[in-house]
Amino acid sequence: MQNFAGSALPQRIYLDYNATTPPRPRLRSRWSELLDVSGNPSSIHNESRVPKTILRETRQKIAEILQCSPLEIVFNSGASEGNSSVLRSAFDWDRKNRNEFLVSQVEHPSVQKTAAYLISQGAVVHFIPVNRDGIIDLKFIKENVSSRTALVSVMYANNETGTVFPVSEIGEIAHASGALMHADCVQMLGKSEFDFMSLNLDYATFSAHKLYSVKGTGFCYIKKGSPWTSLVHGGGQERGRRGGTENMTGIAALNIVLDEFKDCKTEISKMRRLRDALEEQILSRISGVTITGQAGPRICNTSSLVIDGVDGETLLMTLDLKGFSVSTGAACSSGNPEPSPVLMAMGLSRGEAQSSLRISLGWETADEHIARFVQALDETVLKLREINEEEKKKNYAI
Ligand SMILES: Cc1ncc(COP(=O)(O)O)c(C=O)c1O
Numbered sequence: 001m002q003n004f005a006g007s008a009l010p011q012r013i014y015l016d017y018n019a020t021t022p023p024r025p026r027l028r029s030r031w032s033e034l035l036d037v038s039g040n041p042s043s044i045h046n047e048s049r050v051p052k053t054i055l056r057e058t059r060q061k062i063a064e065i066l067q068c069s070p071l072e073i074v075f076n077s078g079a080s081e082g083n084s085s086v087l088r089s090a091f092d093w094d095r096k097n098r099n100e101f102l103v104s105q106v107e108h109p110s111v112q113k114t115a116a117y118l119i120s121q122g123a124v125v126h127f128i129p130v131n132r133d134g135i136i137d138l139k140f141i142k143e144n145v146s147s148r149t150a151l152v153s154v155m156y157a158n159n160e161t162g163t164v165f166p167v168s169e170i171g172e173i174a175h176a177s178g179a180l181m182h183a184d185c186v187q188m189l190g191k192s193e194f195d196f197m198s199l200n201l202d203y204a205t206f207s208a209h210k211l212y213s214v215k216g217t218g219f220c221y222i223k224k225g226s227p228w229t230s231l232v233h234g235g236g237q238e239r240g241r242r243g244g245t246e247n248m249t250g251i252a253a254l255n256i257v258l259d260e261f262k263d264c265k266t267e268i269s270k271m272r273r274l275r276d277a278l279e280e281q282i283l284s285r286i287s288g289v290t291i292t293g294q295a296g297p298r299i300c301n302t303s304s305l306v307i308d309g310v311d312g313e314t315l316l317m318t319l320d321l322k323g324f325s326v327s328t329g330a331a332c333s334s335g336n337p338e339p340s341p342v343l344m345a346m347g348l349s350r351g352e353a354q355s356s357l358r359i360s361l362g363w364e365t366a367d368e369h370i371a372r373f374v375q376a377l378d379e380t381v382l383k384l385r386e387i388n389e390e391e392k393k394k395n396y397a398i
Contacts, residue, residue: 024257030256068196075251095123107153107154133296152171189211201223282305290306303360323376
């Protein structure tokens with residue numbers, strides 16, 4: 001049988017927590033219990049009792065963390081489904097009178113592509129600009145929100161740069177015109193302490209695999225009374241808000257890890273200390289490095305770098321071979337790497353975006369990982385720059 005441990009081999013150093021997080025040790029140790037959650041929560045007989053209890057308990061745990069009502073939480077397959085559902089629900093709400101949307105230029109593809117779909121259905125979408133520091137253009141929002149606006153949708157924290165948007169202030173602008181407000185909160189939970197209810201959102205989306213649980217599970221906060229259309233038609237699960245038998249393995253796994261999210265101050269301050277140390281060490285050892293979005297507010301674990309004279313993909317692959325997992329922030333499709341649209345939207349040149357590297361830390365990251373990573377990055381950048389110089393010299397000679 002294949003060994004599924006793959007990249008989780010202990011000698012590797014994983015620094016790509018914004019892409020996904022490994023399951024917590026407490027989840028690994030209780031994994032076999034999840035196989036016993038075999039009943040259907042919608043059944044009437046005895047086997048439905050355990051899954052019903054897990055559903056209720058998990059919903060309650062989320063509600064305690066967010067300080068909302070458990071009835072305002074709907075389970076789904078993840079934040080892509082959550083984001084798509086929110087935008088489509090807002091479109092169905094009152095499309096004759098309110099068919100306009102505002103989304104930022106740096107949203108996740110699940111928002112960008114749903115917005116493109118809504119445009120094809122007659123919606124008008126205003127893409128909110130973001131400057132080089134990652135700061136969102138509030139003036140643009142004020143000028144474009146109107147009584148025609150159905151929804152304003154922005155990320156709370158950006159997955160590529162870690163920039164935090166002033167979601168509560170944006171929500172006030174949206175609400176003043178009677179529009180709805182959504183925040184993609186995927187990258188915020190476990191990386192920042194925030195008072196969710198004070199944000200006064202109508203919708204918020206979350207994903208379990210960014211919370212040290214498993215993939216294929218997420219949840220959406222839908223404020224009581226907010227318009228909602230189920231994207232998945234089915235048997236009336238989740239009070240008719242999301243058809244299909246709930247992913248009980250995923251929800252039971254989430255239940256196990258959620259207790260650690262009630263108070264994660266220690267993890268947050270550790271990640272901040274390590275991320276700051278990482279940036280300090282990189283800047284002092286490697287020349288020609290700039291940190292994207294450093295001037296604005298950022299979550300504690302993310303560092304997006306532009307490294308002059310180095311191709312980000314080559315750097316990533318070389319580091320991978322040396323045992324380090326990081327990312328470029330570039331979407332790599334069918335072997336045709338394109339620079340990150342997020343970085344380009346922030347005003348970075350194509351060359352800068354192609355020289356970018358994202359490092360994202362997690363609860364398991366330790367001082368030793370940072371020291372070993374900086375050493376490897378320093379050596380690799382030096383080597384790649386040397387190779388580039390030699391290539392240039394050869395080209396001159398020809
Ligand atoms: C900010 C943000 N939103 C949405 C998603 C999509 O989440 P999921 O993988 O659960 O569909 C991601 C995942 O990369 C993300 O980082």
